[in-house]
Amino acid sequence: MPESEKEFTMYTDGASRHNPGEAGAGIVVLHGGKLVTEIARYLGTTTNNVAEYTAAIIGLEYAVREGASRVILFADSELLVKQLNGQYKVKNEGLKPLYGKAKELIAKIGFVEVKYIPRGINKIADALANKAIDEKLA
Secondary structure, three states: OOOOOOEEEEEEEEEEEEOOEEEEEEEEEEEOOEEEEEEEEEEEEEOHHHHHHHHHHHHHHHHHHOOOOEEEEEEOOHHHHHHHOOOOOOOOOOOHHHHHHHHHHHHHHOEEEEEEOOHHHOHHHHHHHHHHHHHHHO
């Protein structure tokens, strides 16, 4: 990979207490194996799938702002991963605009690989999503 390319590895997770319910997004961003930033954002009342998409979008927006040309995005939402990879159609009307926004950001970056990981491996992003909810409700 040329030195001019900036690659981020991201772990994203959305959490919703009840469905819909109080929700949060957690994003962990690494560059060269080193932690760059952690983001915990309260999302208000929404569904788990909307929270998952919103977390991915926040991560992708960060990558665009930072001039990334490659992103490996890990998420524990099989629905999100399979929709963004074109394996599932987006049928839910509420997810269609989020899907569109994510695809728009992916196009700006150029190379984005979206990969599924089990929830147990996504603990830090999950903790950040829950932290955002806890801090808002405290």
